[in-house]
Amino acid sequence: MTLETGKVARQATGAVIVSMGATQVLATVVGGSKQIRAKIFFPLTVNYQEKTYAVGKIPGGFFKREGRPTEKETLTSRFIDRPIRPLFPKGFMNEVQVI
Template sequence: MIIKETVKVGDKTVTIETGRIAKQAQGSVLISQGDTVVLVTACGTKEPRPGMDFMPLSCDFVEKMYAAGKIPGGFFKR
């Protein structure tokens, strides 16, 4: 089931959507405002890891190289 909400924050419009992509994750939210889109996912397991007495939290950030203006290849022929 796809749920989509639009909220006005100041003079900007923020769209929050869940259920469309990343369906294999236990939870996923797609947040967009203008040209910026952020995908947030959460995955877990019912079985704890042996020897862990705390809840580990990891954050993976993947920046696309072309988004930063860096194109792989290094040398461009004319």
């Protein structure tokens, strides 16, 4: 397994490319610099996307773009959200996006 940082997604707060064999995963994190006091919950957003064109599947029809997230992608986003949410300190209310 290899980890590479600083080569892509330089505008993100943090980014890493994880490679193992022929598989590569890009994980990025963007954190807001302003704390939102009016919120009563920690604003954490997790987006998990499986690109169909990465495995050779091109969407058919007029629009050749990725569609809305599948049920599997939504559930995987939740599986990622649940274990990392408690790792942030109590009272931390900055907006965070994990993609």
